[in-house]
Amino acid sequence: MENNKFFCPNCGTEINRNVAFCPECGFNVKQYLDNLQKTPKDQPKEPSSKTTAQHSQPTPKKNRVVGSQAHPARPTQRAPRKPIKKWKVITSVIVLVILVGGYLFLNNYYSKKATANRLVTAIKQGQDKTLASLITSNDPSFKPTSSNVEPLVTYYGRNKDKLASLKGSLTSTGYVNDHLEFVNSGHKFLIFDNYKLKVKPIYPRIRTNKKNAKLSINGKVVANPMNTTDPKKFGPYIPGEYRIKTSATIHGHKLVNNGDYAWIDPSGYDLDIQSILQTISYTIKGQTGSKVYLSGKEIGKIDKSGFYDIKDYPFSQNMTVALSMKTQSGKVVSSKNTKIDMSMNNTTITPQYPGFASTDDAKDLINSVWGDLSDGTVTDSDSANDDDYDDYFVGGSTSDIYQQMIKMVDGYQNDDSISDYTMDPTLKKVVPYDTGQTKVTYDVKYSFDHDDHYHIQTFEYNAIIQKSGSDYKMKTNVMDHKVNDYDKDE
Structure with missing residues (x-):
């Protein structure tokens, strides 16, 4: 060596x-x-x-x-630690990444904002099972299930604007109303927040006037028969949209009372329901040929007389009447729904079309247009300007109708053979014409005083009037034909 x-x-x-x-x-x-x-x-x-x-x-x-x-004893030496094998280091890193990533994911998943988004999505897409898992209640009688949360889904499905407002409330204060509140109900896995929609259930009190009535709530029979005419308490129910149906056979006639109720934040008064079984009779007035709808269902048409009679019809608290017709411009328009109550029994009801002039609206405008000419208020362009006569016409003083009216009355003023004149309009028919426009058919009786006799003429006009702010203005006015023409001695 x-x-x-x-x-x-x-x-x-x-x-x-x-x-x-x-x-x-x-x-x-x-x-x-x-x-x-x-x-x-x-x-x-x-x-x-x-x-x-x-x-x-x-x-x-x-x-x-x-x-x-x-030999002298050697000092005790600690052997250096053997290198850790590479696969152990890699495994440890992977486990650490999984644990940290899992924590971050779950911390975000169970956050207030993310949970609110899942809740709103469940409502929007009708995920009843998911929605039920995100609901809690302090009322031990109410246990959220995929079936008993449906009224809440139905309500927000019919009120899209309310759903957007709900999402904002959940992610901000959490308070929606006295019956709905988004709260932290505990912890998931002892670490993460557990936000849920806390529900205060509702208990409607329903009364009928017939002991033998059958009562159902959202299609489920809850009493058959009621056995009492006193208020009876039902529930618990989640806030939402409900239909209360009462039915009974009285004197051989089956009577049904349907009522729809949006109980999203009801007061005690709102939950007191009187489901009364009774009949009602009334007459509906409208244009010939108009379709008649009772609570959204077509039941007939207005006849040539301009009326449709409803006799001894089972009364419902949410009964409505509406009409639809094809306008003279070819468009189909629908009237507003007129809510029916028992005060209308044996009366005549005239549903109104939105944006269209009523008979009174049309009459006021036609009388104003011709009345100012007949009583001498407007005799030329100067007096028309002083009296704001152009306000009656679409386009104001540039309107062709306005110009024709001023020219006509100015001609009468300058005709020496006419000592005086009057113009008396008579309304004949008012019908929807087009969107926001109404066709008015009317007569004007002209009476000219020629000192020794009166010359009387009657002409029929067709005018189109349209909504302008809170008033109506004349857009067109066409003389259709002469109705009569004769002289009368003074």
């Missing part, structure tokens, strides 16, 4: 004396050799020959003994 080589006293590996630590076991070679140099001179020297060294090679991990004297 070369002089700079020797065997590690700890593991027996051949190493260079110049290294500080054994590359195999990590033994502190330098410290060991330094200690040897400090040994007393009479200490036997380490054999130098290769043969002696081989015979005196120490047993690994044990102290070598020379003669009867042991």
Whole structure:
């Protein structure tokens, strides 16, 4: 063995004396050799020959003994930690990433905003099971299920604007109304917030006037028969849209009372329902040929007389009447719904069309247009300007009708054979014409005083009037034909 080589006293590996630590076991070679140099001179020297060294090679991990004297005890050395295997590091990193990622995901998933979004989506898409899982209540009698949350879905399905408002309330204060509130109801996995829609259930009190009546709520029979005419409490129900149906056979006639109720934030008064079984009779007035709708269902048409009679019809609290007709411009228009109550029994009802002039509206405009000419208020363009006569016409003073009226009355004023004149309009028919426009058919009776006799003429006109702000204005006015023409002695 070369002089700079020797065997590690700890593991027996051949190493260079110049290294500080054994590359195999990590033994502190330098410290060991330094200690040897400090040994007393009479200490036997380490054999130098290769043969002696081989015979005196120490047993690994044990102290070598020379003669009867042991080598000085080596300082205790801690072996360096073995390198951690690569796959363990990678696995640890992956597990850490999964744990951190899972926490971040669930923390966001169960956040107030994310939960509110899921709740609104469940309502919007009719996900009843999901919605039920996001609802809680302090009322132990109410347990949310996929079936009993449907009225809430129905209400917001019919009131889209309310759904947008609901989402804003959930993500801000959480307060919707006295029956709905978005609250943190505890924790998920002991860590994450658990937001839910806390519901205060409703208990409607329903009364009928017939003991043998059958009562159903949203299609489910809850009493058959009622057995009492006193108010009876039902529930609990989630706030939402409900239909109360009462039916009974009285004197051989089946009577039905249907009522729709939007109980989203009802007061105690709102929940007191009187489902009365009774009949009602009334007459509907409208244009000939108009279709008649009772609570949205077509039941007939207005006849040539301009009327449609309803006799002894089962009364419902939410009964409405409406008409639809084809206008003279070819468009089909519908009237507003007129709500029926028992005060209308044996009366005549005239449904009104939105944007169209009523008979009174048309009469007021026609009388004003001709009245100002007849009574002498307007006799020329100057007096018309002073009296704001142009306000009666679409386009004002640029209107062709306005110009014709001024020219006509100015001609009468300048006719020496006419000492006086009057113009008396009579309304004949008012019908919807087009969107926001109404056709008015009327007569005008002209009476000209020629001193010794009266010349009387009657002409029929067709005018189109349209809505302008809160008033109506004349858009067109066409003389259709002469009705009569005669003289009369004074």
